[in-house]
Amino acid sequence: MPAERTSPFPASTVLGYPRIGPDRELKRALERYWDGHATAGELRQEGARVRERTWRHLRSLGLDALPSNTFSYYDQVLDTAVALDAVPERYRGPSPLDTYFAMARGAPDVAPLRMTKWFDTNYHYIVPEIGPDTVFRPVPDKAVAEAREARALGLDTRPVLIGPVTFLLLAQAAPGAPKGFHPLDRLGDVLDVYGRLLAALAAEGVSWAQLDEPALVADRTGAELDAVRQAYEHLGTLTARPGLFVASYFGDLGEALPVIARTPVEAVGVDLVRGRTPVRTLGEELAGKTVVAGVVSGRDVWRTGRDRALATLRALRAHVDRVVVSTSCSLLHVPHSLERETGLDPALLRRLAFADEKVAEVVELARLLKAAPRVEPFPAPDVHGGTEAGLPVWETRSPYPVRAAAQAEHLGLPALPVTTIGSFPQTDELRAARAALARGELPVPDYEDRVRAEIERAVRVQERLGLDVLVHGEPERNDMVQYFAEHLDGFAVTRHGWVQSYGSRCTRPPILHGDVHRPAPITVRWARYARSLTDRPVKGMLTGPVTIVAWSFRRDDLPLREVMLQVADAVRAEVLDLEAAGVSVIQVDEPALRELMPLRRAAQDAYLAWAVAAYRRATSGAGDRTQIHTHLCYSDADQIIAAVDALDADVTTVESARSHGRVLREPAVRDFGRGLGPGVYDIHSPRVPAAGEVEELLEAVLRVLPAERVWVNPDCGLKTRTYEQVEAALATMVAATGRLRARLAPQPSSSSSSV
Template identity: 40%
Template sequence: MLKHNLGYPRIGKQRELKKACEAYWSNRIDSPTLFEVGMKIRKENWETQEKANLDLIPCNDFSFYDHVLDMSLLLGVIPESYLSIPINNNLDLYFAMARGFQKDVWDIQAMEMTKWFNTNYHYIVPEFDKNQKFSIFSHKIFDEIEESKKILKSIEKIKPVLIGPISYLFLGKEKEKSFHRMDLVENIVPVYINIIKKLKNQGINWIQLDEPILVLDMSEKEKDVFQYAYNEISRLCSEMNVLLTSYFDGISENMSIFQKVSVQALHIDLVENPYQLKKILSFFSEESKIILSLGLVDGRNIWKNNYFNSVKKIEKAIESLGESRIMIAPNCSLLHVPIDVDNEHFIHIDIKNRMSFARQKIDELNDLEKIVKGDTNILRNNSSLIEESSSIFSDPKIKERAKNIKNQDIQRNNHFHIRQKKQREKFRLPLFPTTTIGSFPQTKEIRNLRNQFRKQEISKKKYDEKIKNFITDAIKKQEEIGLDVLVHGEFERTDMVEYFSDKLKGMLSTENGWVQSYGSRCVKPPVIYGDVSRVNDMTVEWIRFAQSQTNKLIKGMLTGPVTILQWSFVRDDQPIFHTAYQIAWAIREEVLDLEKSGIQIIQIDEPAIREGLPLKKKDWKCYFDWSIKAFRISSSGVKDETQIHTHMCYSEFNDIFKYIADMDADVITIESSRSKMELLNAIFSYPNEIGPGIYDIHSPRIPTVVEMFDLIKKASKKLPIKNIWVNPDCGLKTRKWKEALMSLHNMTKAAKMARIKLIDIS
């Protein structure tokens, strides 16, 4: 029974990669220094996994920005516009594709970015031409194999990881509508075969090909090209052991593929879908000699493994297939969890004893192996721990409120058209009103101030005074720019979820629980360990102060219940929707207190609403039933005149807009600039007001007035002009002030131009 891992966190124990990349982008270090940081992280990761006695250790799971972008470079899928940039090395080309390039006469936008399946990780979307050519362009994978040979004691342990050809094509997009990207399979498979042969020549015996497309509702075309691809790989790379991995759901619906596909091993996710095991065992017991890899350790949550449940699955698989045909592993890459729980020093011991980060999760594989071989003490201790600490904080009143939700709790007083009329009469905003999403640049000065306050080096009074100064300055800047609806800037917040977790009962923040969201952007997901409730005001004081500094409208800024849920590590001892409703009631209380304090516009951000969507359409209705209900609990208690905004970004929304409309927010702001307003085809019938973002905040480039006006014009052809807002794609926290101010100046100019040049013809 082999133990293996699908991928390890790549940011470094102290976010060394983030710091090094940002230093490189600002010309404070050179490329050899950046490469040295990457090499050190890889060495630590490999040594940690070897020390944990893994039989197969992933290689090529490290990335300076994004593993999908790495694949694009490996396969030579580089849009022509980037090849024309005056850049001398592949590293700068790589970062230009991820972040855009703006220098002298060159002004090229970053490639589109979206969510990796139903996670909060973002990937760079590959772009394909009709006659797309593929060839080996980058040698990163081969270089890292040679590097790992010097670190690991046995070459037999090295398992390079690649996104499989069909999932890679699926994750991309066609630049033109005259072809389907799956038609490129015959072009891409020979390159994969060349890569596998080169790896074999380096002495590699196992390769991991990630095909998460297997857990989706695959079309017949996708099934056909999948069979073609793996028949070719099997036929021409017979000496390589191919481990085909699926994760994030079950593959039972697509098992027919394997009647015609031959690979050495198949990995299935028994965390997200434990029920598939029985069907898969019956399929493979007689039909194939395939090795089955059981994904048993949760790579997306931080609770210790329930060994009793996992061992039952292992024993069932061994009984059916035999021990030699079983592998055990986490269900997916450990990219989605923090690195080491031993770096946490201030978490209550009862909670910490239940937690398991990446390093602990690979140790859990050893424990499972020992239990299967007869060590019952480990099993007994684990079962006792889970039973004792499954509900550390319980409040019957909170549980009861979340269970007894009445219809009036999820309905506004009147229909949107009535609310819209009242709000327009009250606010008197111009056509194409301008606003931002919420946050402004988090400078080094602000971060240092927070650290000083956290370490008790300055008093709360001094801290509050400084934050108020930042807010006053931000309001002044917004007034100078000419924005119509202002924000306070969120200077008191480290993160849009972590901030609220520190103020809600039943949640906690970690010290070093960082995970990668995209590129150098790292977040610390909070931990929901008990019943959630609001103790005191969370934002009212800051928003009320901001409103006192201006005659313009200030938006109250809150994070929605679904996003707090999705961007946290959630308790695993009750249904997830119960937790969502508890959070929703807490946010509702804050919304009502903001309204009482005189705030007339309140934004409840839900960027994760799409992210939580089940991967199979048959499960969508159940998800939307509870997730939309949670949002409406939080937003429905206000008067008609109070305008509720929400915000969403960096996911595929085209197929769910009918559900988003059910949220009944007065205004939705949504990402659309990187895709050049592609979602307009889906939202043309959206009934309420909408702000399709007109500039990409995840890139340092400054959009021009003309390009933003063109996007407004594009939107006005699909949407009623009276319903269109003008705003960036997302918050400006990660940008520098100079970039933010220049971009917002251009944005307001574009809005003013639209007010003159565009006529409402609806």
Template identity: 40%
Template sequence: METLAYGFPKLGEKREFKNLLENYWKGKISEEDLIKGINALRDWMVGLYKDTVDLFPSNELSYYDFMLDTAIMVGAVPSRFGEFKGLSTYFEMARGSQALEMTKYFNTNYHYLVPELEGTDFKLLKNYPLEEYLYFKSKGIETLPKIISPYTFLKLSKALVKGSSPLPVYHLSKIERFEDLERYLLALLPVYEEVLKQLRQEGAKVVLFEDPALCYEMESQEWDLVHEMYKRLSEHADIYVMTYYDSVSDYKRFVDLPVKALGLDLVSNRENLENIRKHGFPSDKKLIAGIINGRQVWRASLTEKIRLAEELLKYAQHLIISNSCPLFHLPVSTQPEEDLPVHQVQIEGLTSLSLKERLAFAKEKLQELNLIKRAIEGDQQARMMVEKVENIVSVPFGVNQEVRRRVNALTERDFQRELDYKERIKLQQEILRLPTFPTTTIGSFPQTEEVRKIRASYTAGKVSPKEYEEFIKKQIQHVIRVQEEIGLDVLVHGEFERTDMVEFFAQKLEGIATTKHGWVLSYGSRVYRPPIIYGDVYRPSPMTLNEITYAQSLTEKPVKGMLTGPVTILNWSYYREDIPKKEIAYQIALALLEEVKDLERAGIKIIQIDEPAFREGAPIKRKDWDEYFDWAVKAFRLCSRANPQTQIHTHMCYSEFNDVMEYIYQMDFDVISIEASRSKGEIISAFEKFKGWDRQIGIGVYDIHSPAVPTKESIRSVLERAMKVLPKELLWVNPDCGLKTRRWEEVVPSLKNMVEVAQELREKYATV
């Protein structure tokens, strides 16, 4: 038996990756310094692997995104970027004024850049796998070069296809027809074959292919195509295929693939293990068993994992145990976390137990793999450690019976608003009296270095609560004044007191812990610290009331109450696994409902409940969607059960909405705001195809991930595209997402352009 680990977080112990990128973008370090720093991180990552597991990959440390790397590797650089000129073109594709579209990687919170295929003229432009393989080989370290498979690459890409009115003559669309998939794959394979040939020439014997798209629901003809793909690629290397996030769609076809090893996620689903038990496993292939959870921070029950590994040895002649999916969904290590909750317990040798003792981040996951192997091989010290861990993970933690009683008492009435939308909107319009094309923002405004510094000082106890409160009030005063000067119709308070849209609420709720160093990459250099839902969740006191009501006291215009929805808090946190996810969602929703009622009583007329993770939390297979969306919709409706006069907004971004419109509509909000700028308004086609759409929509006309100020022409084109599909009376005008990562000198002119376009459209269509 061997151990394999992959996908270790590239961020570094002290967020070195983030600092390198941002200093390079600011011109503080040279390209040479950036490369040197990235190589130091590569050495660190592989050093951790080398100390704990038998097999480990190279080609894991992308400068921005591994899907972008793959697109460049195969020469899929859209013509608008001109000739590829190294990092300048690379970062222009990632974050320039015409950057690639961004969306979620399967059902995770990692955002990847969507490759754009303008044709089938692929070529080997840059052999990233070879470069990194040779880097480590020069140091005497043998690695497994890792590549996104051609199949997964194409399933996550968009291709230029011919459309019909009102779409452009050509537009980018997902490759869904089998004929198109086959055509692109056959054109792509020679490039991959060349990559493998060059690797083999330099001594690489095994290449690791990540192919999670094999967990989609696949037709027989697609399996035929994948089989032929691996048959060709296997002529040039021994291929290990990794799948994750779900079960493979057809186990028999999967184990029949002509490769040397097959990786199965045995954590996220039951089907993979059931199929191994039912159908066995081929004797001529290695089984890579993903038994350690790569997406959750809980310590594994090592006794159970050892029992599972020993069972798998009966089916597989050569077993490799691994993490269930890439480890980049986890923070680096629990080691620096010293302030996590401690609960009193009564178990042998323990009177108290810290949450930290129940956690395993990426480093600790490597150690778990090492410990399982050693215990199975008879290492007595390892077996003693396994027994100690079992005592810790078996103890109940964070139980609140009153919270559970409230969830159990919920009835269908609790998930319904008092009046339907058509009646609600009349009452809201009488109160709000907003113009056509009302303008607003998503919520946050720039968090300057001063804001971050004062907040850090407050957290460290160097600034008193009163001083911090006065500082936040001054920031709110400033942002209200700026918004009024720009001419926005619906204002926000700026969220200067919030580090992160989920972490802020986690810090206010019981049953959820936050970390100090548990950073995870979301995209590029953007990091966040996922909270840890360890117990029953409830709200001990109001969370947002002071800041929102203060902001509203400064203006006659409506100020939105800003909340993060229950599904997003759940999906962007590490959640407990001892009760169903829907019960956790309902617990959070009940806490948020208390906040909604407090805001209403304080006179707040618009409340935005953001749910950007609503779509991404859906299972990969559509057959499992109904169960997930049933409770996800109910959780939102539970927390948004406001008075009919209160206008409920929600915000979603950077997800594929076309196939979930029915579920989104069932959420029963009054206004939804969406991303539309990177997709040039094409996301509107999702609403075009949905018959009977009658809710208001805030069109994202300003890409907040780019430092470029959007022109009035680009803003107008998105809105005019929307008006071909939706009545102008339904349209709001707003940025794609929050503005916290941008600078004031970018934000102000961008919002001015946005407001001016809205005013010009009102004049053009003679509306008020």
């Protein structure tokens, strides 16, 4: 039996740890390497330093079992693809490191692999490409090297890989794969390679390996559950392998629980923070196994309720072989440490725990569990009570046709109005001024002069190029959520609370810790200033309640919906003040609408209903002639188009150019009854679109949407671009619109349907 030759799983562990470095050392090393200012050797040295520090640090905090192979130069899913040699031919080159970065970031002649959100987190992974002809081969180099590196420091580690089922479910079919092919069809071949990877790890003397299977917490088909069974039956019966620890996280195993329980794997990880499965059920199903109990949340920044966690652990221990105290998921999703957060209110500080503090909690809980008598466990209290109250309704605006008429009269816009999504380039001068302000070297009035100068520049450019609805350019914001968090009560912002978003990119999410109030207007003076510069309409620009909540660490002592409604009230007050200041177009962005969507379908409708309610609460105070816009970044709106429709915004702008107009193929989008602006150029690339391209996209839009509802705009905000790129691209957009308008104008022999 494998269980016999496997040493017992140590008493405490974490599923993963931040890898960007406490001072974002890895971020800087990566960017130096990409910019050609550092060698591959220097980058590798920094990587080794980050890993060594992590292992030594975790051990010094008292953690028993250390993970390895959780370090990454870009992304752990990409690392697993490399471990299987699932590298599309077009990326292969002489240097493995550059092949790796070409997949992640593209190379001069090849676009990168797609990137998308990691379940319902703000982390993004690289989507592997698997075809019927992909040749898999074990490449255990990285996992083995890390284990060996730790061993040289005197530390045993547990290598972590993405498990085979999750890996294949997250992969996409390679271009040219026959219709109906899914990467999961390759399970058999992939399992063979996983087996050989595990053998290589066993040969290295590794006693446990962790296979992450977060895909098991979403709804799975019977065939997918069969794949789980097949995978772990196969891997479990291999003889040359370490102990197998299958880690689930971000929710419940649900129907996958009995499936995984019946395979020969020795340890199963369960998320006891987000999971809803009663402890007794878990205990009964997993009797005879080691249960790695995720009682310390890896997704939020709050301290763990010690008594409740301990009660859960004890109840579980009454049923199963062995209980290991752990985090609910990798700590990748929280900042490193509170140690340097000297600016936070002490009362708030006492409620917080970042990665290091969470590791200390795991260690402490393991100690308490060991000391606690093995008596009849008291049942873990049910913490998931709460009733679904009815949805509040805010129907203060007239039906869309009435509003549309009022707005047409009030705004007097031409056909195919041209606008942008809000932000204009964040120039070097502006960034320098903001940094000087933060260091206390630039007085506030001087900084504000800088902001006004940027607003003026953006407005002048838009006037000169002939846009119809102008924006002020958002120069006062470093970030569309943080800016509002800084101006609302109930939020705190950290100094060093960086969390990896993708690659070297990190964000510093605000902490929503208390009741949210807006003490004073936030954006009104900037909107007013912009208006004073031009006769054209200037669009007020706000971030919506769902997005503010989604991109913050939020309190967990109130239901999410109530937190959202509080934020909605603050946004609503800002909408009303903008309107009173004469702003007649107001955009309330919700790029994160889809993000908090529960992983299980059964919970999705209720979530969307509340998200929609929050948005309407924020926007429905506006009068009929005030035009409400919203912006969502993605185009695969299919799953949420009903919700987008229910937002009841007068105009919705979405990304479209980047995905080659895919949004236009959605029937629900064609039937969308209000203003719609599918982006006509991709802002993610520095490339200035050719006139023909923009015109073609616009023609495609006009083939499926009636011209009177079409808006012309880029895919998203322009803040990451330069003025040079933006001016050229906007000029192209305006010119293309002009040509289309001329063709739309009533002519004796033609109609709009001939476009």
